[in-house]
Amino acid sequence: MARWGMVIDLDRCTGCAACEVACKSENNIAPVSAGEADMGRATSWMKVMAQVEGEFPDTTMHFYPRPCMHCDNPPCIRVCPVQATYINDEGVVGQIYSRCIGCRYCANACPYMVKYFNWYGPEWAQSERNHLNPDVSVRPAGVIEKCTFCHHRLQKAREDARAEERELREEDYQPACADICPTGAIVFGDLDDPSHRVYSLKEDPRALRIMEDLGTQPKVYYLRPRE
Amino acid sequence: MRQSVKEKLARMSTDEQILLRPLVETSRGFYVVTALLAAITLWGMIAYYLQVTYGLGRTGLNRPEYWGIYIICFVFFIGISHAGTLISAILRVSKAEWRRSITRSAELITVLVIGFGAIQPIIDLGRPDRVLNVLLHAQLRSPLLWDVTSIGLYFISCTIYLYIPMLPDLAIIRDSGIKSPRLYRFLAAGYRDTPAQRARLERVIGVLSIIVIPIAVSVHTVIGWIFAMTLRPMWHSTIFGPYFVMGAIYSGIAAILVAMVVLRRAFGLQQYFKDIHFDYLGRLLLLFSLLWFYFTFAEYLTAFYGGEPGEMRAFWSKLTGPFAIPFWTMVLGCFIIPLSLMSRRSMRTPRGTLIAGIAVMIGMWLERFNIVVPTSVNPRWEIESIGRYLPSWVELSIMAATFSGFILLYMLATKFIPIVSIWEIKEGREHSVREVADRVAEYLPENA
Numbered sequence: 071m072a073r074w075g076m077v078i079d080l081d082r083c084t085g086c087a088a089c090e091v092a093c094k095s096e097n098n099i100a101p102v103s104a105g106e107a108d109m110g111r112a113t114s115w116m117k118v119m120a121q122v123e124g125e126f127p128d129t130t131m132h133f134y135p136r137p138c139m140h141c142d143n144p145p146c147i148r149v150c151p152v153q154a155t156y157i158n159d160e161g162v163v164g165q166i167y168s169r170c171i172g173c174r175y176c177a178n179a180c181p182y183m184v185k186y187f188n189w190y191g192p193e194w195a196q197s198e199r200n201h202l203n204p205d206v207s208v209r210p211a212g213v214i215e216k217c218t219f220c221h222h223r224l225q226k227a228r229e230d231a232r233a234e235e236r237e238l239r240e241e242d243y244q245p246a247c248a249d250i251c252p253t254g255a256i257v258f259g260d261l262d263d264p265s266h267r268v269y270s271l272k273e274d275p276r277a278l279r280i281m282e283d284l285g286t287q288p289k290v291y292y293l294r295p296r297e
Numbered sequence: 298m299r300q301s302v303k304e305k306l307a308r309m310s311t312d313e314q315i316l317l318r319p320l321v322e323t324s325r326g327f328y329v330v331t332a333l334l335a336a337i338t339l340w341g342m343i344a345y346y347l348q349v350t351y352g353l354g355r356t357g358l359n360r361p362e363y364w365g366i367y368i369i370c371f372v373f374f375i376g377i378s379h380a381g382t383l384i385s386a387i388l389r390v391s392k393a394e395w396r397r398s399i400t401r402s403a404e405l406i407t408v409l410v411i412g413f414g415a416i417q418p419i420i421d422l423g424r425p426d427r428v429l430n431v432l433l434h435a436q437l438r439s440p441l442l443w444d445v446t447s448i449g450l451y452f453i454s455c456t457i458y459l460y461i462p463m464l465p466d467l468a469i470i471r472d473s474g475i476k477s478p479r480l481y482r483f484l485a486a487g488y489r490d491t492p493a494q495r496a497r498l499e500r501v502i503g504v505l506s507i508i509v510i511p512i513a514v515s516v517h518t519v520i521g522w523i524f525a526m527t528l529r530p531m532w533h534s535t536i537f538g539p540y541f542v543m544g545a546i547y548s549g550i551a552a553i554l555v556a557m558v559v560l561r562r563a564f565g566l567q568q569y570f571k572d573i574h575f576d577y578l579g580r581l582l583l584l585f586s587l588l589w590f591y592f593t594f595a596e597y598l599t600a601f602y603g604g605e606p607g608e609m610r611a612f613w614s615k616l617t618g619p620f621a622i623p624f625w626t627m628v629l630g631c632f633i634i635p636l637s638l639m640s641r642r643s644m645r646t647p648r649g650t651l652i653a654g655i656a657v658m659i660g661m662w663l664e665r666f667n668i669v670v671p672t673s674v675n676p677r678w679e680i681e682s683i684g685r686y687l688p689s690w691v692e693l694s695i696m697a698a699t700f701s702g703f704i705l706l707y708m709l710a711t712k713f714i715p716i717v718s719i720w721e722i723k724e725g726r727e728h729s730v731r732e733v734a735d736r737v738a739e740y741l742p743e744n745a
Contacts, residue, residue, distance in 0.1 A: 106303055106354070108683065109359045109361035109683060110360045110361070110362070110681075110682045110683055111354070111359055111360065119680070119681075124473050145527065145528060148438050148439065148526075149352045149438075149439050149440065149441070149526065149527065150436055150439055151435070151439040151441035151442045151445070152427075152430040152431060152433075152434040152435070152436060153434050153436040154430075156508070169427070169434060170384055170423075170424065170427075171422050171423070171424050171425075171427045171428060171430050172353070172422050172423020172424045172427075173418065173421070173422055173423075173441060174363040174364065174421075174423070175439070175441055175523075177361075177363045177527075178363050178364065178527055178529065178673070179526075179527045179528070181528055181529075181676070181678060182678060183360070183676055183678055183680050185362055186360065187353070187360065187363065187423065188352070188423065189352055189353050189354035189359075190351055190352035190354035191352060197686075211351075211352035211353075211354075211423065212352055212353065212422070212423025212424040213423055213424060214423075238457075253688070255651065266448075280678070281677065281678070284528055
C-alpha cells in the first residue's frame with residue numbers, strides 16, 4: 071500500500087507562488103473580495119508563507135510552501151463529531167463535504183491551520199465558470215475544505231495505468247503544486263517505495279517536519295536551507 | 298382578577314395566597330417587559346435567518362478565529378444551568394433546611410438555560426440542516442459527541458427533577474380551580490397527595506437529587522474538555538474539567554441571586570427570600586470567588602512558568618496585550634468585587650448580593666471570552682491574520698435574543714407555576730422544625 075507524501079526543498083523555493091495558483095485552479099477554489107481576504111477568509115489549500123529573518127537592512131527571507139501535512143496521526147479526525155474528516159489507507163486525509171456539519175472543531179484542532187471554512191457559497195466571475203475543473207466537486211457554504219493531495223488525479227492515473235496494463239509510475243500521479251513547481255522544489259511520491267525520489271529525500275540530513283514534537287507524524291517533509 | 302377567582306384565593310392559606318397570586322394577577326409592567334423581550338427575541342431570529350441564508354460570513358468570525366460569541370454563550374449558559382440542579386440537589390442531599398424557598402426558582406433557571414445554551418453550538422454550525430448527522434454518523438472519539446450525550450442526559454434529568462417536585466403544587470392549583478382545570482388535571486398527573494403518594498414522591502426526589510449531581514458535573518467537565526483535548530496553547534490543560542465545573546457553579550450561584558432579588562421585588566416575596574437566604578448564598582459566592590482565584594492562578598502560573606513560546610503569546614495577549622481589558626475586567630468581576638463585597642456581613646443583603654451577582658455574571662462571561670478568543674487568534678503556528686475578533690451585529694443580536702428569550706420564558710413560566718414550592722414550605726412548617734430539633738438532640742450526649 072502506498073503512503074503518499076511530499077518533500078519540499080526550501081533551498082529551491084523562490085516564493086513564486088505558482089503552486090498556490092495551480093492549486094486554486096485545479097481544485098476550484100473560489101476567489102474572495104479584497105475586504106473578505108483582509109478579514110482572513112481567503113482559502114489557500116497550498117499557501118506560500120514568507121518568513122523574514124534578521125534586522126533591516128540585513129534581512130533574509132525564507133519561503134515555506136504549506137499544504138496539508140497529511141499527518142499519519144491527524145488531530146483533526148479525532149475531534150470530528152460526524153466522521154466527515156478521515157484518513158484513507160494510503161494516508162491521505164480527506165473531507166466529506168456532504169457530511170460535514172461545519173462545527174469547525176477540526177480547524178481549531180489542526181496545529182498547521184490548513185482547514186478552511188466556507189463562510190458563504192462560492193462565487194466565480196462569469197468568464198471563469200467554463201474553466202472549473204470537472205473532476206473536483208465545488209464546496210457549498212458552511213463546510214470545511216482542505217488539501218487532498220489532488221486525490222482525483224490518483225484515481226485518474228490508476229485508471230490509465232490499469233487500461234495500459236502496467237504499474238503506476240511516480241510521474242503518473244503528481245498533485246498540481248508539484249506538477250507546476252518551476253524549480254522542482256516540491257517532490258511528491260510514495261514515501262515507502264524505494265524507487266520514488268521522496269523515499270531517499272526524506273532521509274536527507276536537512277529533512278525536518280513541522281512541529282514534529284506534537285506527535286502528529288506529518289507526511290510533508292522540508293529540506294532546511296543550507297546556510 | 299375575576300371575582301370568582303378572588304374568592305377562591307381568599308379561602309386558601311396565606312402561603313398559597315401569596316405564592317399563587319402571580320398566577321392569576323398580572324401587572325401592566327409585566328406586559329410591557331414581555332413585549333420588549335419578545336421584540337428583542339424576534340429581532341435575533343431575523344438576524345439568524347440572515348445568517349442561515351447567507352452563511353457564517355455574516356458573523357465577525359474568520360481564520361483563525363473560528364469560534365466566537367456563540368461558543369462563548371454556549372459555555373456561559375450551560376454554566377449558569379449549574380445554578381439550579383446542582384445547588385438544589387446538594388442542598389437537598391445535605392438536608393439544608395433553608396433551601397425550601399429557593400429550589401424551584403433555581404431549578405427553573407436550569408431547565409430553561411440548558412435549552413438556550415444547547416442551541417448555541419447549533420446556531421454556530423455552518424450547516425445546521427445537517428445537525429442530525431451527529432446521531433447518524435456519531436464519531437465517539439469526538440469530545441463534541443460526549444457533549445451531545447452529556448447535555449442531552451442533563452436536560453432530560455433536570456426537566457424530570459424540576460417536574461417531579463412540582464407535582465404537589467400542580468395538584469394544589471388543580472384542586473383550587475383558579476386556573477384552567479383541564480391543563481392542571483393533565484399536569485398534575487393524578488397526584489392526590491395521599492400518604493403513599495407523598496412517600497413515593499420523596500423517595501423519587503431523594504434518588505433524583507443524587508443522580509443529577511454526577512450528571513451536572515460531567516456536563517461542564519466535558520465542555521472544558523472540548524478545549525482541553527486540542528493541542529492549542531492555553532487550552533491543552535488538565536485543569537480545564539474541574540476549572541469549568543467550578544466556574545459553572547460560581548456563575549450559577551450569581552444567577553440565582555440575581556433572579557431572587559428580581560422575583561422578591563416583582564412578586565413581593567420578602568417573606569420567602571429572606572435576608573438569611575441572601576446571607577447564606579452570599580457566603581457561598583464568597584467561597585467560590587476564592588476558589589475561582591485559586592484555579593485561575595494555578596492555570597496561569599503553570600502556563601507562565603513553562604514559558605513555551607506558543608503559550609506565552611496567548612498568555613501575554615491576555616495580561617498586557619490586546620485582551621488586557623477583558624482580562625482585568627474579568628479579574629475585577631470574578632474576584633475583586635465579589636470578594637470585597639461578600640466578605641462583609643453588611644453587604645450580604647439583597648442589594649449587595651445583586652451587585653456582586655451581576656459582577657460575577659459579567660466576569661464569568663468574560664472568562665469564557667478570555668478562554669475562547671485569545672487562544673483562537675494566537676495559534677501555535679503563527680499565520681497571517683487580523684489578530685482580533687469583532688463580533689458582527691448578527692452575532693450580537695442573536696446573543697441579545699438568547700438572553701431576552703431566556704428571561705421571557707422564565708417570566709411566562711411564573712404565570713403557570715408557583716416560583717416558590719408551596720408544599721415544601723408547608724412541609725417545613727409542619728414537620729421539619731420538629732425533625733431538625735430531634736436531629737440536633739440526637740447529636741448531643743444523652744447523659745444530661
